[in-house]
Amino acid sequence: MGANKRVSDLGAVFRSARCELRMTQNQVGRLVGYSASAISRIESNRMRVDVDTRLRLAQALGISPERVSGFPAPAGPVIDTVAGVPVPDEEDAMRRRTVLTGALAAGTAAVVGTGTAAAVPAARLEDVLFHLPGGEPAPLQALATRATAAREAFTAARYNRLGAALPGLLSTAEATRDAATGRARQQASAILARAYVLAAELAAKDHSDAAWVAADRALAAARTSGMPVPIGEASRVLAITMRRSGRSSAAVRLLTQEAACLDPSEARTGAVRTTLLLTAAYSAAAGRDRATALSLLDAAEEDVERRPDAPGGLFTVEATRAQVDVYRIGVHNALGTPDEGVNVARGLDVGLMPTAERRARAWTDMARMWHALGDGEEAFAALRHVEQEAAQEVRRPALRALTSNLLYGPTRLPGLREFAVRTGAVPA
Structure with a gap:
């Protein structure tokens, strides 16, 4: 990585590597002596760290030192960290080194692939993800209405409209979540998760690895909500990014594990379970595992047959x-x-x-x-x-x-x- 790379890319490197390892910010923080909130600030480029700290984080996440050492030095003080970090196995480290390499140079116009005006005027998709415009908290109902409008743009395949709506939606949802407590915070987290699901879906339309970042944030927000439906939806888009990076088997494992946690007899969780099984079947097929792919398809079909009148309400696909x-x-x-x-x-x-x-x-x-x-x-x-x-x-x-x-x-x-x-x- 050259010294002229933007500082904003450094957080993307750490965040995508953590996503690959399926580690929480808290787990990474324990390895290097940081709090989970400090890891969050580093990943969102709100806290700059010196070379020594970068190297310790890189060691914890299996990132080559060259990828993190060439950024400008920070101007402010740095929190001390602890050493003694174990090194993950080489195969996983090699896979992680391919994640997001050059991905964040893809612009939003390329993501939507329209050949017309960019979906986010004068901005690239990574700028939306790492430099959200300032947002103010909004009433939950108003926020939910905006998320529904964004979903309708996606399902109508109006990707320019979706791209234009995402920066404001994400920033408002982040601000609303951060300002809320208790049940309201859970609900705001669920809306934020679904907004990031849409961002991941939009990026995936062009097979852009920017989808990694959006999907990771979607799953983090969904888990904060504690709601099984958003968790399942976010797991699905994360697994799609895994499959497209060549990790079909890992995608199948994630999807089937999440599906096993959902109650097939309950209408909405059962519907999410079906979509996870379908995506797992396609992921297995992408890995040329015919037996697993067909078995998962049959399981999804059996789920649908048991729920012929299942209601809608899923965010981007239906069962x-x-x-x-x-x-x-x-x-x-x-x-x-x-x-x-x-x-x-x-x-x-x-x-x-x-x-x-x-x-x-x-x-x-x-x-x-x-x-x-x-x-x-x-x-x-x-x-x-x-x-x-x-x-x-x-x-x-x-x-x-x-x-x-x-x-x-x-x-x-x-x-x-x-x-x-x-x-x-x-x-x-």
């Missing part, structure tokens, strides 16, 4: 039979057996899915399935459905790449070049 079918198609795509998803796709009524974002996801998985099977015409038809459901979704990098593959494939498809230009897959 329905249609959702199970979409995941089944995605699992077979990931396993390299797309032909096994064809009958599922033909029996799927995408119109039954309640949000544009989820309908676009269903058509995306079908586009990938048909492309893998060499049917360019069906793949292009599915992509057009994605555009109809969610114009910003089809401009994501993954879908632009799929469009480009079709364009330069062996089959000439009428209208494809115009579609590719319109969605940013190729230059005009």
Whole structure:
């Protein structure tokens, strides 16, 4: 890391490494002689530390010394810490060294992938996460209303609108949580967790590792709330970031452990459990563990069959039979057996899915399935459905790449070049 790196990145390095280890701020603090609140200030760059302290933290978290030693020295005093920190095993340390490397250079415009104005004007996503604008506490009902509006922007696949809403929502939610006590603090923490879930979802749309930071903060806030539904939702987005960094097995472990803590007979916790099992199934498939993936899919389907009239209320996904079918198609795509998803796709009524974002996801998985099977015409038809459901979704990098593959494939498809230009897959 060069000496010209911004100081704000240092907290991201420590926080993401702690997230990888699944350690709390309190646990890290005990290792190096700090309080949990001091670790929180270091991770949010509200407290600057000298090189010696950085190296002790790096040793505790398995970070190479080079990554933390090249930052400007702090101007103020530093709290003493203790030495004698154990070193984690080398494999975990190597994995942690890859986390967030260059990730925080990704801007919000790249995250939403729209090719239009940035979702957060004149700001990058990491600036939103590490330099929130000043916020004032708000009444819980007003805060909940703002969170609901942000959720609606996400489920409608209006990512520019969501990006514009996130800085104010996060700063207000942080301020409200910090000012509250007792039950009000738990409720504010739950709202804050869900706001960070949305930030993680938005970052994940571009496979940006900034999602690590948002997901970690989501889970920390959710655990403070003590509420099982936000905890499950935050665990899900954290596991997605783990899977996308190549840690599919770890993601499956996290998801199945969290699912085991939820009561399948209670409507809302049972619905969260289903979404965790579905995400675990896809994570197992990404790791080419066919037996585990299909077993988890079947378990999720059994949960849905036991709760055919389960209410909604989950934040970004729902636990329905249609959702199970979409995941089944995605699992077979990931396993390299797309032909096994064809009958599922033909029996799927995408119109039954309640949000544009989820309908676009269903058509995306079908586009990938048909492309893998060499049917360019069906793949292009599915992509057009994605555009109809969610114009910003089809401009994501993954879908632009799929469009480009079709364009330069062996089959000439009428209208494809115009579609590719319109969605940013190729230059005009």
